Amino acid sequence: MGDKFEKVKTFYFSLWPSLNEDNWSEFEKRLIVKKYEKGNYILRPGEVCNCISFINYGLVRSYYLVDGREITTNFFVEDSVFSNYQSFLSRTPSLLYTDVLEDTEMIDVDYDSLQYAYENIPDSERVGRLVAEQLYILLSARNASLLMESPEQRYIKVLQEKPDLIRRVPQYMVASYLGVTPEALSRIRSRISKRNAELLTDTSSR
Amino acid sequence: MGDKFEKVKTFYFSLWPSLNEDNWSEFEKRLIVKKYEKGNYILRPGEVCNCISFINYGLVRSYYLVDGREITTNFFVEDSVFSNYQSFLSRTPSLLYTDVLEDTEMIDVDYDSLQYAYENIPDSERVGRLVAEQLYILLSARNASLLMESPEQRYIKVLQEKPDLIRRVPQYMVASYLGVTPEALSRIRSRISKRNAELLTDTSSR
DNA sequence: ACAATCCATTGATTTGAATCAATAAATAAC
DNA sequence: GTTATTTATTGATTCAAATCAATGGATTGT
Numbered sequence: 001m002g003d004k005f006e007k008v009k010t011f012y013f014s015l016w017p018s019l020n021e022d023n024w025s026e027f028e029k030r031l032i033v034k035k036y037e038k039g040n041y042i043l044r045p046g047e048v049c050n051c052i053s054f055i056n057y058g059l060v061r062s063y064y065l066v067d068g069r070e071i072t073t074n075f076f077v078e079d080s081v082f083s084n085y086q087s088f089l090s091r092t093p094s095l096l097y098t099d100v101l102e103d104t105e106m107i108d109v110d111y112d113s114l115q116y117a118y119e120n121i122p123d124s125e126r127v128g129r130l131v132a133e134q135l136y137i138l139l140s141a142r143n144a145s146l147l148m149e150s151p152e153q154r155y156i157k158v159l160q161e162k163p164d165l166i167r168r169v170p171q172y173m174v175a176s177y178l179g180v181t182p183e184a185l186s187r188i189r190s191r192i193s194k195r196n197a198e199l200l201t202d203t204s205s206r
Numbered sequence: 207m208g209d210k211f212e213k214v215k216t217f218y219f220s221l222w223p224s225l226n227e228d229n230w231s232e233f234e235k236r237l238i239v240k241k242y243e244k245g246n247y248i249l250r251p252g253e254v255c256n257c258i259s260f261i262n263y264g265l266v267r268s269y270y271l272v273d274g275r276e277i278t279t280n281f282f283v284e285d286s287v288f289s290n291y292q293s294f295l296s297r298t299p300s301l302l303y304t305d306v307l308e309d310t311e312m313i314d315v316d317y318d319s320l321q322y323a324y325e326n327i328p329d330s331e332r333v334g335r336l337v338a339e340q341l342y343i344l345l346s347a348r349n350a351s352l353l354m355e356s357p358e359q360r361y362i363k364v365l366q367e368k369p370d371l372i373r374r375v376p377q378y379m380v381a382s383y384l385g386v387t388p389e390a391l392s393r394i395r396s397r398i399s400k401r402n403a404e405l406l407t408d409t410s411s412r
Numbered sequence: 413a414c415a416a417t418c419c420a421t422t423g424a425t426t427t428g429a430a431t432c433a434a435t436a437a438a439t440a441a442c
Numbered sequence: 443g444t445t446a447t448t449t450a451t452t453g454a455t456t457c458a459a460a461t462c463a464a465t466g467g468a469t470t471g472t
Contacts, residue, residue, distance in 0.1 A: 066354050073353070086346035089339045095350055118332070125331040126324070132338035133295045139345055140292035144301055146352070147279070147385075148272050151429095171450065179353075181430060186451050357459095377420065387460060392421050 004033050007079060008054040008107045015130050018123045027121060030113035036060070036100045043098040048091060049084035051108040052131070058104025059168055062096045063176065072177040074142075075101075075165055082106065085135055101169060151180045152188050210239050213285060214260040214313045221336050224329045232327060236319035242266070242306045249304040254297060255290035257314040258337070264310025265374055268302045269382065278383040280348070281307075281371055288312065291341055307375060357386045358394050 005028055012027070013019050034053070036042060042060060043049055057078045064071040073096065076082040087094040088111065109117075117124040145154055155178055159166060166174060175185035211234055218233070219225050240259070242248060248266060249255055263284045270277040279302065282288040293300040294317065315323075323330040351360055361384055365372060372380060381391035 064350070064354050071353050073349075086343055086350075090343050095354070123331075125329075125335055129331055129335035129338055132335055132342055136338055136342045136345065137292055137296050139342065139349065143279075143345065143349055143352075144270070144292075146349075147277050148270050148301070170448090182450070183431085183452085184429060187429090190451080376418090388420070389422085389461085390459060393459090396421080 004056060004105070005031060005107065007056055011054055011079075012127065016123060016127050023121050027117060027124075030109065030116070032108040032110065034106045034108055036104045036106070038100050038103050040100045041097060042100060043084055043087075043094055043096065045095055045097065046093045047087075049087035049094055051110045052081060052083040052085070052088060052114070053106035053108045055080055055082055056105040056107060058100070058106075059102040060098055060100050060104055061169070061173065062098045064096060070173075070176045071179070072173055075162075075169060075177070077165070081131065081135075089132075101173075146179060151178045151184065152192070154178045155185065155188055156192070210262060210311070211237060211313065213262055217260055217285075218333065221333050222329060229327050233323060233330075236315065236322070238314040238316065240312045240314055242310045242312070244306050244309050246306045247303060248306060249290055249293075249300055249302065251301055251303060252299045253293075255293040255300055257316045258287060258289040258291070258294060258320065259312035259314045261286055261288055262311040262313060264306070264312075265308040266304055266306050266310055267375070267379065268304045270302060276379075276382045277385070278379055281368075281375060281379075281383070283371070287337065287341075295338075307379075352385060357384045357390065358398070360384045361391065361394055362398070 008031065009024065009028070012024070032051075036058070043062075045065070055076060055078050059075065059077050060082060061075045062073050062084065064073065082098075084094045084096055084098065086092075087096075091111075114128070118128060145157070149157070155174075158174065158178070171185060172182040175182045178185060180188070214237065215230065215234070218230070238257075242264070249268075251271070261282055261284050265281065265283050266288060267281045268279050268290065270279065288304075290300045290302055290304065292298075293302075297317075320334070324334060351363070355363070361380075364380065364384070377391060378388040381388045384391060386394070
């Protein structure tokens, strides 16, 4: 019961130095627990995203669908924040699908609750600012990666930084996250493992 | 003199409902007027961006340099906000160059002044949040455009939404903003004007 | 007004990745 | 455990855009 709010509470306390138990319980009242089963959709294009969610456990993913082609923008795993933030902020329809890759539990703050907090709970504006800033930094890094790095470089980075993701997500979704076709990612992988093999048997260096 | 702060004052008052003259003059004290001449650089990779600026007049542009190739991320014109926001927020070195395309005057808020405002001026946190949110929405739209639209679609959109920019900026910079080479943009343009000519002379329709 | 430089256009060629296609491997369903 | 379905690999072909190259036009500086 209170268990479900344990992680999200820790999360908010870390961002919110002046948060006390009174304010927290005021805030916690408005939180909503949501469960989703693998294979379902959380959000579709045209719908307005109405909450910011903390993921207790599970894995979801957002993607554009362009000419029948999926373009994955992000994976969201446990202990992080999920939202279609652009839609949430602008109150305009999402362009993204969000589907559930593993059974997932989230703690939602809906738009009205957040506005209520901004008006009534001290220092909540600061949390809103910090969250917006963090999400900006993340989006900016993703943007830089798409513009500056090759799909192969991006794949290697994902391998290093999110090795668990590679195991939990089908390869064709990783491909669409990297901005290439499944065939292309397969070839990237074989190129990499070929290079690694050559390094071991030492055909060219020295 | 006070003239220089006229536009930025209007800008902040529009975001900041409770802003009064006292708080404004407290804030204005810390603003810095900066002038830049065409052809100079405001920021280079490795430098940390230390301010958020309101552009009184002028035009600047930010770009990545990858393998000797410029990739323009944004143009910033008068009456809007300029920053390398990612660097500013994270206090980490910029990956971008920012150069001055037209003589420019900016009103800077530096990082420390902003932190001071957050601590001491009521409701300034809200302005920080709103700015962060607006910048997120803009970046997100740019991202969606790069992922979902063709260079040609992006060009047509720029033509419609920022026709003045096309006139003020060399075509090869527009090309790098669209994510193509100058040659490719030239061909896009000739394709478009050919199509328009065909529509007028009516070779195929009806 | 002139030269010099920068920029835009156009054509020919190359290239990297998408598409098409077939097979193999892995996973899910029964 | 077997079949069916989905996913991954590999090869052949196609395609769109980058590169290379040359010319013409525009802008800048003196």
